[in-house]
Amino acid sequence: MRVREVVNRIGAVLTALLCAALAVSPASAEDGYDLWLRYAPLEPSRAEQVREVTGPVAIRGEADGTVGAALDELERGLGRMLGDDRGRKSITLTRIADLSDGEGWLADSLVGAPEGSFAIAADPHAGTVIVAREDIGLLYGAFALLRHLASDRPLPEMARTYRPAMPLRLLNHWDNPDGHVERGYAGRSIFDWWHLPEKLDPEMIDYARANASIGINGAVVNNVNASPLFLTKRYLPKLKRLADAWRPYGVRLYISARFSAPKDIGGLDTADPLDPAVRAWWRDKADEIYAQIPDFGGFLVKANSEGQPGPQDYGRTHADGANMLAAAIGDRGTVIWRAFVYSAEDETDRAKQAYEEFVPLDGQFANNVIVQVKNGAIDFQPREPFHPIFGAMPNTRLMLEAQITREYLGQASGIAYLAPMWSEVLDAQTGRAGTVAHVIAPVGMAGVANTGSDRNWTGTHFDQANWYAFGRLAWDPSLSPQQIAREWAAQTFSRDETFLGKVVPMMLGSREAVADYMTPLGLAHQMATGHHYGPGPWVCDLARPEWNPCYYHAADSEGIGFDRTAYGSDALAQYAPEIARQWADPATMDERYLLWFHHLEWDHRMQDGRTLWDAMIARYDAGVAEVDAMAQTWAQLAPYVDPARHRAVSESLAIQQREARWWRDASIAYWRSLNGLPLPDGVRVPEHDLDYYRSLEFPEAPGK
Ligand code: BDP
Numbered sequence: 001m002r003v004r005e006v007v008n009r010i011g012a013v014l015t016a017l018l019c020a021a022l023a024v025s026p027a028s029a030e031d032g033y034d035l036w037l038r039y040a041p042l043e044p045s046r047a048e049q050v051r052e053v054t055g056p057v058a059i060r061g062e063a064d065g066t067v068g069a070a071l072d073e074l075e076r077g078l079g080r081m082l083g084d085d086r087g088r089k090s091i092t093l094t095r096i097a098d099l100s101d102g103e104g105w106l107a108d109s110l111v112g113a114p115e116g117s118f119a120i121a122a123d124p125h126a127g128t129v130i131v132a133r134e135d136i137g138l139l140y141g142a143f144a145l146l147r148h149l150a151s152d153r154p155l156p157e158m159a160r161t162y163r164p165a166m167p168l169r170l171l172n173h174w175d176n177p178d179g180h181v182e183r184g185y186a187g188r189s190i191f192d193w194w195h196l197p198e199k200l201d202p203e204m205i206d207y208a209r210a211n212a213s214i215g216i217n218g219a220v221v222n223n224v225n226a227s228p229l230f231l232t233k234r235y236l237p238k239l240k241r242l243a244d245a246w247r248p249y250g251v252r253l254y255i256s257a258r259f260s261a262p263k264d265i266g267g268l269d270t271a272d273p274l275d276p277a278v279r280a281w282w283r284d285k286a287d288e289i290y291a292q293i294p295d296f297g298g299f300l301v302k303a304n305s306e307g308q309p310g311p312q313d314y315g316r317t318h319a320d321g322a323n324m325l326a327a328a329i330g331d332r333g334t335v336i337w338r339a340f341v342y343s344a345e346d347e348t349d350r351a352k353q354a355y356e357e358f359v360p361l362d363g364q365f366a367n368n369v370i371v372q373v374k375n376g377a378i379d380f381q382p383r384e385p386f387h388p389i390f391g392a393m394p395n396t397r398l399m400l401e402a403q404i405t406r407e408y409l410g411q412a413s414g415i416a417y418l419a420p421m422w423s424e425v426l427d428a429q430t431g432r433a434g435t436v437a438h439v440i441a442p443v444g445m446a447g448v449a450n451t452g453s454d455r456n457w458t459g460t461h462f463d464q465a466n467w468y469a470f471g472r473l474a475w476d477p478s479l480s481p482q483q484i485a486r487e488w489a490a491q492t493f494s495r496d497e498t499f500l501g502k503v504v505p506m507m508l509g510s511r512e513a514v515a516d517y518m519t520p521l522g523l524a525h526q527m528a529t530g531h532h533y534g535p536g537p538w539v540c541d542l543a544r545p546e547w548n549p550c551y552y553h554a555a556d557s558e559g560i561g562f563d564r565t566a567y568g569s570d571a572l573a574q575y576a577p578e579i580a581r582q583w584a585d586p587a588t589m590d591e592r593y594l595l596w597f598h599h600l601e602w603d604h605r606m607q608d609g610r611t612l613w614d615a616m617i618a619r620y621d622a623g624v625a626e627v628d629a630m631a632q633t634w635a636q637l638a639p640y641v642d643p644a645r646h647r648a649v650s651e652s653l654a655i656q657q658r659e660a661r662w663w664r665d666a667s668i669a670y671w672r673s674l675n676g677l678p679l680p681d682g683v684r685v686p687e688h689d690l691d692y693y694r695s696l697e698f699p700e701a702p703g704k
Contacts (some may be wrong), residue, residue, distance in 0.1 A: 030642035032456025035210050035464050036491040039080035039150055043495070050149055051087035053128050054078065058090060059138075061098040065248035066135035070142040073209065077146040089127025091145070093138045096131060106131045109161040116140055116215065116250070117163040122156070136217075136250040143213040151487040152495040165437070168334075168370075168399065168444025169474035170218040170254070171211065172300065173451070177222070177229050183405050183703045185412035186452025186459035191221060196238035200245055207451070208249035214471025218252040220446070224302035224338065226256035228264040231285060236292055243293045254297035254336070259321060260309035261285075272314035273324035282328035290332050298333030299325055300372070305341040318357065319364040326366040336399065336446070337365070339373045339389055342546075349562075349569035350546040351377040355388050363395035370443055372399045375425040377571070378552075380408050380448075381524040382515035383421070385583065385593055388574035390439050391430030399443045400425070400436065404466045405450035408525075408532055409514050411703065412459035414656020415630060415649075416514045417507035419469035419481035426477040431576025437477040445474040460652050461645050464492065465507065482508060499640040506633045509626055515592075517623025517660040520616055522561070522596035525552040526667065531701035534659070535666040538694055553595070555674050559602055560612070561595035572597060591615075602675045614680050616671070620664040621683070627653070627660040666693035 030038075042050060057074045059067050070093060078086050096107045109119050110133055118132035118141035130141035140162070148158045174182040175189035192201055211219070221242065222230050229235055243253040262268040262281040272278055289296050303310025303321055311321030322337040329335060339354045354377060365371065371393065376384025380403040390398060402422050409416045426437040433439050447470040450458045458464050468488045472479055485507040486500055493499065518535070519526050526549045528536035540550035554562050564571035565584060572580040583589050583597045591607060594600070604612040631653040638646050665686035668679075673690050 030645050032461050032464065032645060032648075033206075035457060036150075036468055036488055037077075037146075037210065037213060038491065039077040039146065040495075041083070042081045042149070046152065047082055049155060050082060051085060053089055053122060053155060054082075054087035055090040055127050056086055058092050060092060060094040064135060066139050066250065067093060069209070069212075069248045070135075070139040073139070073146065073213075074142050077142075077150070081146075081149060087127070089125075091128045091130070092126060093130045093142070095135070095138070096133045099131070113161065113163050114167060115164075116217065117161065118144070119161045120145060120158050122159045128158075136212075139212055139248075139250065140215060147213070147487060147491065150495075151490040153487070164215055164475050165477055166441050166444040166474060168218060168446075169216050169471060170220060170297075170444065170446040171216055171404075171449040171451075171470075172220045172224070172256075172401070172446050173449045174223040174225075174405075175221065177227050177235075181452055181703065182223050182225065183403075183407040183448070184450075184452050185405060185703050186450060186457060186463070187454040188452060190451050190453060190457075191242070193235070193238055197241035200241055204242060204245050205249075208246045208251045210457075210467070211251050211471065212249040214468055215475035216471045217250050218254055218297050219246070219449075220254040220256055220297075220300045220336075222256045224256045224300060225306070225308060226258040226302070228258045228261045230255045231257060231261045232265055233288075236289065239289075240292045243296065247295065252295055252297040253293060254300055254333075257299035257301055257325070258309065259301060259303050259311070260313075270314070271309060273311045273316050273321045274314075279324055279327065282325055286328040286330075286332070296333055298329055298335055298368075300336045300338070301325065302338045302340065304343075305338070317361060317364075319361045319369075322369045322371075323364075323366045326368045329368060331368065334368050334370055335366075336370045336372050338401070339371050339387075340379075340401070349564065349571050350551075351562075351564065351571045352569060352574060355392065355574045358389060358396075359392045361396075362393040365396050367397075370397045370399045372401045372446055374401045374403075375422070377574075378524055382409050382511070382519050383424075383522065383592060383596075384524065385596060386425045386428040386430065386436050388571075390428075390436045391433050391576050391579065392574065394433060397443045398440055400440045400445045401448070402445065402470060403448040404470050405448055405703075406463070406466075407703070408527055409511070409518075410656060410659060411533060411701075412463065412652075413659055414627065414653050415460070415462040415507065415510045416466075417462065417469070417481070417485060417510045418466045419473060419484050420508060421511050422470070422473055423477070423481050426473065429579060431579050445470070447471075447474070456648075461492070461649055462507070462652075465489075493645070494640040496640050499637055502633050502637060506630050510630060513623045513626035513630070513660070515623070516619045516626065517663045520619030520623070521591060521612075522593040523553055524562075524596060525549055528698070531698060531704045533698055533701040534696065535663050535670075535693065537667055537670045538690070554599055555671065557674055557676065559600050559604070560671070561599040562597070563599040564597045568599065602677060613671075613675065613677050617668060617680060617683055620668060624657075624660045624664050627656050631657055661687070662693075666690075669693060 057071055099107055106121055110117055116136050118137035121129045123129050132138045132141055144162055175191055177193050179188040181189050260271045262271045262278045266281045268277055302308050304312040322335050325335045339358050341354055341357055343353050373387050373389045377387050406416055428436050450463050465488045469484045472484045485504045489503045526537045528534045529539055537549045540548050542548050545551045553560055586598050600612055602613045606615045634649055634653055669686040669690040
């Protein structure tokens with residue numbers, strides 16, 4: 001037994017004694033900390049099947065940090081799932097370089113496979129073999145094997161090759177040095193900058209394990225509204241400590257860089273990207289970082305957007321700014337430049353701004369620059385058509401930015417499983433360039449993290465599913481939201497078929513419910529000012545037009561919706577003609593995007609013959625009904641879930657039931673104040689009058 005194992009065993013015995021002493025049942029110890037890596041004991045018949053193909057774990061060749069992590073994880077996972085009897089065969093980890101002559105067939109499937117790929121093979125004699133070219137592939141293979149066992153999938157399906165669809169699979173943390181998380185709803189930051197580098201919280205290792213388990217291979221550790229502190233000498237040892245801790249798990253560290261840093265902390269009087277002193281400052285800074293962190297990922301930059309500094313402050317372009325940083329980094333890393341911009345002048349249609357600023361720069365970015373584009377052209381709304389940039393910059397490396405934290409989707413209330421939303425975007429056809437997934441395949445995906453200091457990491461238990469789903473989709477965008485929900489729920493809660501048969505459909509419908517009760521039929525940005533919590537469709541008087549919900553719904557006594565056709569802003573023209581055509585005609589288009597593209601009269605006839613007004617109300621009601629159904633379903637699932645987590649989810653759903661009604665009632669009350677239309681027969685009257693909803697204030701709402 002290795003020393004580490006002995007220590008683990010002693011730890012387990014002590015924990016058991018402690019539980020006994022406190023008379024706590026193991027069930028009540030379920031607090032969500034273990035995420036999907038709980039490794040609950042397998043049912044006896046399943047355990048017997050597994051023992052036929054597994055057994056003691058061995059590595060052929062050297063065990064370095066990454067392989068050590070793989071071995072530890074297999075020990076932990078198999079120990080919890082199978083107990084002491086691991087099986088009659090073995091699990092062997094082997095690098096391609098360590099295969100013997102007769103095992104060439106094991107290497108064949110990995111020829112030309114991207115970094116991180118691995119194969120799991122069933123060897124009739126030896127048991128199970130995990131093969132990879134790089135050590136990180138062995139770690140991913142260990143996690144894949146454990147996932148397969150823990151989610152009750154048929155064992156023969158396990159033996160195949162696994163390849164990541166895209167090289168970069170990153171989390172973006174919007175965490176500030178003082179521990180506040182912008183748009184964070186799960187407590188404070190998980191990063192304790194104040195006490196680093198000496199103190200490394202054990203959570204930092206569990207965080208890396210969780211990421212590695214789903215293939216996430218990089219983390220931008222600070223807010224895009226970046227503090228220059230992260231570029232100071234004082235922070236370098238802190239960053240280095242994290243990077244060292246995460247290296248075995250294949251998680252590369254990146255930081256958000258404040259473009260004005262040469263002025264803020266460098267003593268220069270300009271940050272002009274073409275100024276030689278500025279260029280030298282960034283080169284020295286990059287050298288300083290790489291001397292400490294040789295595999296530093298690079299810089300993420302939000303420039304000239306929402307008041308952040310950038311190259312336009314000096315009359316330069318985004319390409320000038322990005323290429324200057326790219327030259328400083330060289331081939332050691334990457335500059336990820338965000339396309340989320342507000343140009344100060346263009347007020348015709350905010351949805352057009354990023355395209356107008358970036359598409360003319362196609363082909364001008366250096367090879368180690370990536371342009372990171374949000375899934376939609378506005379801002380992480382419950383539903384947006386895919387961002388037109390994805391179909392329009394064939395000579396630029398494009399990366400998709402999704403938001404895992406639910407800034408505009410109810411924050412930390414209830415359930416909104418986001419895989420269906422992301423799949424909708426990934427599967428969207430952009431035109432000649434193919435689907436969005438195809439466009440970003442050479443580059444990657446970034447997800448704005450939902451982690452925080454809450455014991456369960458993500459505020460609600462079900463928000464763990466969004467972290468999980470993001471990683472799984474970035475690894476393989478062709479995975480169905482259904483499969484991801486199933487494997488997550490099986491690992492996180494219960495493998496029972498009755499449980500899964502109810503919880504998976506509930507998850508799959510949850511995001512549509514949110515879109516329905518907040519912003520049905522293609523409406524967007526109706527959230528209250530600043531914190532984006534709750535409805536605010538009546539807000540019309542903020543300084544800039546596009547800060548106001550009124551700007552986005554354009555409703556009056558006659559009709560509602562943002563005209564993005566040729567008669568309006570013509571944002572439709574930013575899409576390839578064959579794509580634009582699919583949204584051009586309300587009579588034939590997918591009505592879920594109706595009011596995103598069209599301004600229509602309240603009595604416009606929908607495709608099923610109802611009026612727009614009746615159809616909108618039906619959608620609000622469907623959203624509320626869906627949340628009620630989710631709460632009922634969950635109530636029936638108590639026998640399958642430990643009491644603490646069951647209660648926490650029930651309470652969270654109760655909040656969502658209240659919020660869904662509030663959204664529906666406030667919105668309908670406001671629309672009626674404009675259109676004066678009666679409610680269709682049998683429809684519930686909003687609980688309060690409009691003045692009541694308008695009077696609600698939440699200055700202390702989190703995440704601002
Ligand atoms: C918006 C958020 C804001 C972010 C911004 C961004 O409200 O907090 O700073 O996006 O992505 O969604 O830069």
